[in-house]
Amino acid sequence: MAEQTRADLVITSSANPEIKAVKALATKKGRQQQNAFVSEGLRHVVEAARAGWVIRRLIVADTQAPSPVMDEARQACLDAGGRVITVSGELMTRIAKRDNAQSVIAVIEQKTSPLSDVTPEPGALWVALESVRDPGNLGSVMRSADAFGAKGLILVGHTVDPFSIESVRATMGAIVNVPLVRCDAAAFLDWRASWPGRVVGTHLSGPHRPEGLRAPTPTVLLMGNEQAGLPTEMARACDTLVRIPMRPGADSLNLAAATAIMLHGLAGGAGGLE
Numbered sequence: 654m655a656e657q658t659r660a661d662l663v664i665t666s667s668a669n670p671e672i673k674a675v676k677a678l679a680t681k682k683g684r685q686q687q688n689a690f691v692s693e694g695l696r697h698v699v700e701a702a703r704a705g706w707v708i709r710r711l712i713v714a715d716t717q718a719p720s721p722v723m724d725e726a727r728q729a730c731l732d733a734g735g736r737v738i739t740v741s742g743e744l745m746t747r748i749a750k751r752d753n754a755q756s757v758i759a760v761i762e763q764k765t766s767p768l769s770d771v772t773p774e775p776g777a778l779w780v781a782l783e784s785v786r787d788p789g790n791l792g793s794v795m796r797s798a799d800a801f802g803a804k805g806l807i808l809v810g811h812t813v814d815p816f817s818i819e820s821v822r823a824t825m826g827a828i829v830n831v832p833l834v835r836c837d838a839a840a841f842l843d844w845r846a847s848w849p850g851r852v853v854g855t856h857l858s859g860p861h862r863p864e865g866l867r868a869p870t871p872t873v874l875l876m877g878n879e880q881a882g883l884p885t886e887m888a889r890a891c892d893t894l895v896r897i898p899m900r901p902g903a904d905s906l907n908l909a910a911a912t913a914i915m916l917h918g919l920a921g922g923a924g925g926l927e
């Protein structure tokens with residue numbers, strides 16, 4: 654088993670500055686100031702480390718059993734110059750602000766990519782979300798994007814913080830596998846003008862159905878927000894508009910569900926799924 658080092662701490666008080674810094678990540682201001690976010694659960698922490706994310710702090714409940722996976726997470730944190738902090742189960746509950754908290758919590762450095770990283774590789778599939786408001790929806794979309802092999806997410810406009818605790822929890826760990834690009838609407842539309850692939854969007858006036866969308870063409874799936882859908886300017890930027898059929902009288906689909914349906918239609922050619 655790994656030996657303790659001076660980077661190991663045992664903390665018993667919620668007033669400790671290290672604990673206060675972790676708890677501050679529950680707020681958008683705290684995440685912006687520290688350029689970090691919280692991820693819960695040993696498996697998700699190890700997946701983040703293996704995907705190249707920087708683990709700044711590892712908070713471990715004193716009930717966590719030793720294991721090779723625990724050693725891997727701990728070493729990843731130490732290799733990044735971070736600290737491993739042991740706390741009681743009660744203090745872990747306060748940090749997580751939930752009962753039955755995970756026994757391992759990581760503070761991970763945020764990272765996003767520029768629009769220039771969205772390259773038109775053959776068969777590439779990206780998801781663009783315009784002004785999404787609900788963190789649970791955003792997290793669920795990230796989870797679906799990961800499952801269907803999308804290259805990443807483009808967050809357009811005033812989209813909810815993808816690194817919020819609610820959003821990260823909804824991803825079920827997928828956030829570390831899905832590159833994130835952030836831009837305003839003007840930058841997206843300017844970039845789209847030179848995008849050599851296609852842009853597929855959903856719209857109530859869309860003449861097409863989700864079937865038959867699979868193609869080897871580089872594709873951006875553009876989805877509007879929960880209330881208004883795609884603005885007119887964004888809809889005009891699409892090569893293809895799709896209307897997901899529903900029974901008469903049905904109001905609408907949840908954004909995450911609609912995106913999953915669209916990804917299923919697109920993934921055969923774009924995402925490379927069989």
